[in-house]
Amino acid sequence: MSQAIRVVILAAGLGTRMKSRRAKVLHEAGGDTILNHVLRAALNVTRPEDITVIVGYQADEVRDSVKTAGIRFAEQHEQKGTGHALLCARGVIDTEKGLLLILNGDGPLLKPQTLRKLIGEQEQNDRAATIVTTVVPDPTGYGRILRDESGMVSAIVEQKAASPDQLTIQEINPGLYCFDAETFWAHVDEIRPNNAANEYYLTDMIEILRRHGLAVAPLLVADETELLGINTRIELAVANKLLRARKAEELMLSGVTIENPESVAIDMAVEVGPDTIIQANVQLRGRTRVGAECRIGAGSVIRDCDIADGVTILPYVVAEASTVGKKASIGPFARLRPDAHADESSHIGNFVELKKTYLGKGSKANHLAYLGDSEIGSGVNIGAGTITCNYDGAKKHPTKIGDQVFVGSNSTLVAPITIGDGAYIAAGSVITKQVEQDSLAIGRAYQVDKPSWARRRREQIKKSS
Numbered sequence: 001m002s003q004a005i006r007v008v009i010l011a012a013g014l015g016t017r018m019k020s021r022r023a024k025v026l027h028e029a030g031g032d033t034i035l036n037h038v039l040r041a042a043l044n045v046t047r048p049e050d051i052t053v054i055v056g057y058q059a060d061e062v063r064d065s066v067k068t069a070g071i072r073f074a075e076q077h078e079q080k081g082t083g084h085a086l087l088c089a090r091g092v093i094d095t096e097k098g099l100l101l102i103l104n105g106d107g108p109l110l111k112p113q114t115l116r117k118l119i120g121e122q123e124q125n126d127r128a129a130t131i132v133t134t135v136v137p138d139p140t141g142y143g144r145i146l147r148d149e150s151g152m153v154s155a156i157v158e159q160k161a162a163s164p165d166q167l168t169i170q171e172i173n174p175g176l177y178c179f180d181a182e183t184f185w186a187h188v189d190e191i192r193p194n195n196a197a198n199e200y201y202l203t204d205m206i207e208i209l210r211r212h213g214l215a216v217a218p219l220l221v222a223d224e225t226e227l228l229g230i231n232t233r234i235e236l237a238v239a240n241k242l243l244r245a246r247k248a249e250e251l252m253l254s255g256v257t258i259e260n261p262e263s264v265a266i267d268m269a270v271e272v273g274p275d276t277i278i279q280a281n282v283q284l285r286g287r288t289r290v291g292a293e294c295r296i297g298a299g300s301v302i303r304d305c306d307i308a309d310g311v312t313i314l315p316y317v318v319a320e321a322s323t324v325g326k327k328a329s330i331g332p333f334a335r336l337r338p339d340a341h342a343d344e345s346s347h348i349g350n351f352v353e354l355k356k357t358y359l360g361k362g363s364k365a366n367h368l369a370y371l372g373d374s375e376i377g378s379g380v381n382i383g384a385g386t387i388t389c390n391y392d393g394a395k396k397h398p399t400k401i402g403d404q405v406f407v408g409s410n411s412t413l414v415a416p417i418t419i420g421d422g423a424y425i426a427a428g429s430v431i432t433k434q435v436e437q438d439s440l441a442i443g444r445a446y447q448v449d450k451p452s453w454a455r456r457r458r459e460q461i462k463k464s465s
Contacts (some may be wrong), residue, residue: 003123004098005046005168006181009422010085011035012076012103014055017231022057025105025235026065029286030243031267033065034230037108037243040268042070043099045111045119052093053105054085064301081199082175083191090185099123100181102202106230108239109176114176121219122178128214129184131206132176134224142172142204145218153216156203171220173203174227183214243268252276261305273309297331305336308344322354325361343378357388373415374399382425383409390415 015024025035030038035053042051043273048070055062056076065075086102093100099122100116107418114132120128127404131153133145141159146167148154156173157166172279191200206216221227230236248261255274257303258264265283266272272284281297285303289295294307297315306323307313314323315330330336340354348354349366356378357371362380365371367384373396376386386407387397398416401407405419408427412441419425420437427441 003094004094004181005101005119006094006098006101007042007051007101007219008086008093009035009038009042009053009103009105010082010175011038011062012054012059012079012085012177013106013315014057014079015106018233018236023062023232025062026058027230029108029236029240030247031265031269032108034108035065035234036107036108037064037065037268038103038105039068039071041110041112041115042101045115050094054089054182056085070318081193081197083188083200083204086188086202087191087200089141090188095181095185098181100177100179100184102175102177103177104175104229107176107227107229109226109228109242109364110176110374111226114226118176118178118219121217123182125217126215127178127180127217128209128212129177129205130217130219131178132174132221133171133218133225134174134221135170136172136224137170139172142174144169145171145173147171147218151218153206153218154210157199157205158195158203170365171218172231174224176227177202177205179205183209186398187212196412247416267360279315291326300331371399373397376381376401377403377405377421379404381406383407383411385410386413386414387411388415397461 010427013024018024018027025419026033047220047458048068050070052074054074054076056079059075063463064326072092074092076085076088089129091142093459099119112393112435118130118132127463143158146155146157174399182263187208190200191204193200194203208217225242226400228235228239230239243264247266248258248264252258257277258281263280264278267285269287270284272290275292276290276294278296279298281299283301288302288305290307291309293309294311296313297317299315300313300317302319306318308324308326311324311326312329316333317331317334323336324330324342325346326348327344328342328349330342334348335353339353340358342348343359343361345362346359347364347366352365353368356385357374359365359376360380362378363376363380369382369386371388373390380401389412390396390399399413399415400418402419404422407425408429410428412430417431417434419435424440425431426440430442431441431443
């Protein structure tokens with residue numbers, strides 16, 4: 001790509017057919033907003049500072065949704081058509097020589113290779129523009145492509161203006177254009193709102209360029225699903241399914257086993273190492289990274305987590321914003337809340353919950369425990385039913401447990417508290433004071449037995465009845 005490439009993304013509309021209070025481009029598919037998917041494709045062909053997003057409805061929210069720094073924005077205060085959007089953005093977009101690539105903000109399935117091909121076609125041929133076309137079984141609602149005898153595009157006719165013969169044309173305009181920038185800006189002011197909607201249509205540029213004797217070439221894309229625009233919740237669901245199928249295919253081709261690809265939901269930013277096995281109904285969300293040779297159990301939901309190599313995630317684990325070290329084992333039915341850190345070879349078992357807690361190397365909490373605001377050393381055993389009482393009704397308090405500590409079952413550790421290395425907490429204890437290194441702490445009432453009490457009680461009840 002020898003010429004400067006400037007990209008404009010049209011994202012100002014409401015999207016009335018979505019039946020939503022949110023701008024259409026803010027809806028999500030494949031784990032990201034529709035707009036961010038389009039931006040991801042555009043960033044494969046140019047720099048962030050050469051991309052301008054035209055915003056309008058919920059402009060501030062749309063700006064805030066963009067994850068890439070350096071993107072420019074222009075505002076279309078009144079939505080008077082796609083041509084009007086470009087006129088509104090002229091003061092923001094660099095209008096020097098080069099290529100002007102115009103994309104719809106509601107096309108999340110667009111592939112970078114299609115953009116590269118479109119740019120390549122425009123660069124290699126002396127034409128005013130190259131536009132993407134595709135053939136669909138049902139072209140209803142789309143502008144029809146009219147070609148001249150040489151195969152060039154002579155016009156784009158919108159559905160409402162098309163004749164009966166033109167309505168039978170199945171080659172449509174999905175709204176992707178690559179213009180010679182100097183030519184485009186020289187003629188854009190010739191667009192007029194000469195239509196029933198009184199709007200400025202970008203598609204009119206094709207006829208304008210033709211009137212000046214300039215050629216517009218088509219680039220026919222065979223896979224029409226790539227060019228799907230999102231106008232309804234049904235189309236959003238279709239896009240979501242296709243994006244997730246692409247991601248699953250990408251991972252499988254890179255060496256990941258997915259036992260039931262149709263059932264998983266893996267976001268586009270997720271990374272998974274080779275020889276990892278992903279079972280049915282798994283959700284890997286956000287920016288989760290899974291290492292090599294892991295196993296992710298059925299039904300697990302993992303968001304924004306960093307999971308090292310060789311980790312076993314058993315079924316139905318829910319984890320968010322947490323890290324898991326090499327060869328650790330988590331689950332089944334465990335929960336890692338934000339800032340949970342399970343170190344190498346640690347074990348977190350069924351119905352164990354961690355929140356803002358570090359569990360050291362080789363430590364275990366295998367059953368029915370809550371560990372919050374805690375720092376737990378290496379080689380520690382946390383017995384079933386253990387609770388760190390970290391909240392006093394006003395503030396959270398820390399629990400610190402040293403290395404090689406044994407915490408007996410059903411222990412209650414009332415924070416703030418420190419338990420020294422090698423200490424032993426007797427089962428059923430309520431611990432409220434510091435426990436010294438290598439000591440035994442017992443915090444429970446003495447057992448009292450009353451012989452024959454139960455028999456006498458039964459007899460008394462029988463007499464009174």
